[in-house]
Amino acid sequence: MEAKKMRIVFMGTPEFAVPSLRALVEAGYRVVAVVTAPDKPAGRGRKLHESEVKIAARELGLPVLQPEKLKAPEFVDALRALQPDLGIVIAFRMLPEVVWKLPRYGTFNLHASLLPQYRGAAPINWALINGDTKSGVTTFLLNHEIDKGAILDRIEVPILPEDNAGTLYDRLMRIGSGLVTRTVDRIAAGETHPLPQEPTDDSDLRPAPKIFKEDCRIDWTWKGDRILHFIRGLSPYPAAWTPMFRQSTESGSAKIFSARFEAYTHAAKTGTVESDNRTYIRVACADGWITIDELQIAGKKRMQVRDLLLGLRDINDYTF
Template sequence: MRLIFAGSPAVAVPSLRALIAADHEVAAVLTREDSPQGRRRVLTPTPVAVAAEESDIRVIRANRLDDAVAQQIAALEPELGVIVAYGGLLREPLLSTPPLGWINLHFSLLPRWRGAAPVQRAIMAGDEITGATVFRLVEELDAGDVYGHFSQRIGSHETAGHLLDSLADGGAELLAGVVSALAEGTARAEPQRGDVTLAPKLRLADGLVDFAQHSSTVLSRIRGVTPEPGAFALLQGERFKIHQAAPAREHAPLAPGVLENRDGRVIVGTGDEPIELLEVQAAGKRAMLAAEWWRGRPASAPAAFDVDGAAVGS
């Protein structure tokens, strides 16, 4: 099968490599333009661009899929388009350019969690099961007929980053199988069934932790926004990042947002049971164990996170 592959982040790389390993001809890769990264804002290619160039595959860099991009792709005469986390919407005439259209690997069990952040939203909602789906791309968001899917449990301590890496590997195998079935003419697609839920892109504000909620909800949010956009609370008006936390059910309750050091463990209150902070990052500091941060803080510092601009418990 002669393919055009569209993808950008690291989670799309396993799929590209699986298609290459299956001896499909990847005529070109469509990816986002190089962007400034790191403190020095060094112009950096996408992980998919790097992987494509390592395999001597032509790279088309575009943030806007205009007529010029559509003409470049049409000139390559692909039989099928494959998209995995490209970072933009494909519309006509590009959708109809390959004779077999486009298929999309999406990291959820569609129609649950259509949109840009399905893994993060699934964890934040407390879902126990998720998966990946390969479907036919249509103009309506993530609404096309399904060629195949797989499901897996969400680990109780699994972050969005860890889960996405796992789904990317399993999804690559699923995707390669669907492409091979399309090449053989044996693939069959079925309409999506079930209730539709949406997974809009996360904003920085989605990482703000509300300690008045139940501990399970607080922990699900922390895991769901890790590593991006990252969980945080406000401490003396400054962002205090929370990289890792865990239940602390054996400890007596605390008022929401109140911090205590109990036997060398940093405990914070929620709407029901307290949780333990494991790894944190104060403003202007490096990431560190919560116990290490507590030992280094001034004894007079407030022992509570801010709520609506004021320290809780003050």
């Protein structure tokens, strides 16, 4: 079948899915509908918030479906009426079998890791937190288990020393859009050879579970390299953070977005803060100092340390 005649249903919600949707439409592929999350109240005014995919779909003139329940008969009937040849899923909910089996050629997912490693909701963050030197994107066929379907294609991407979660996200998002169109072409041409993800000992795999606020707290008893990987893997969002103590009383917190490590010139209790009150703030860890470059103290803007110190003269009174 000719790739650009395939009737494609695209399913996704966040920004990560948008370049792939645009790449398909701009290259002339036939996207017959977009499925995304229902609008939800957000912000102080609780105004309805549309997903990034919905906004892009509207700009591209595509019909949008926003089912509350993916098993709802009216939604399944609407999909069936579209007579889809192929389903594409990027950063969406787990699909029921009745949905992912419906397209003639099945449904594939784009995942931001080199499967089977980093199955789960936050593969980009965890690859950096764990200090990996490579990542990538993988397309795979959906089945009954999350992120365990047969692999169709993949692209490996180096993790650069200066990368954080934001820069790696942007790069994988862009590269992933090319992998999506390449996968569609190969499916249409009958050139895919799905490779089952063989059963493995789970101890050989690194998971990528959803990250919550308490997971982002820095432990200053860790070694410096581990702390730097942790900060990079959570920057700019959701951001690594630390409580701030003054005279042993907790008095706020700070998010840390970038930092450097230097081995000890003199030992200090972990969490000790040192500063010249003009150019640097550093915090003692297990084997040296974490010099902070950019942070955000609760109630203040995110800023460079030099700018923060213009209005904060008592940082040496704190511990982290």
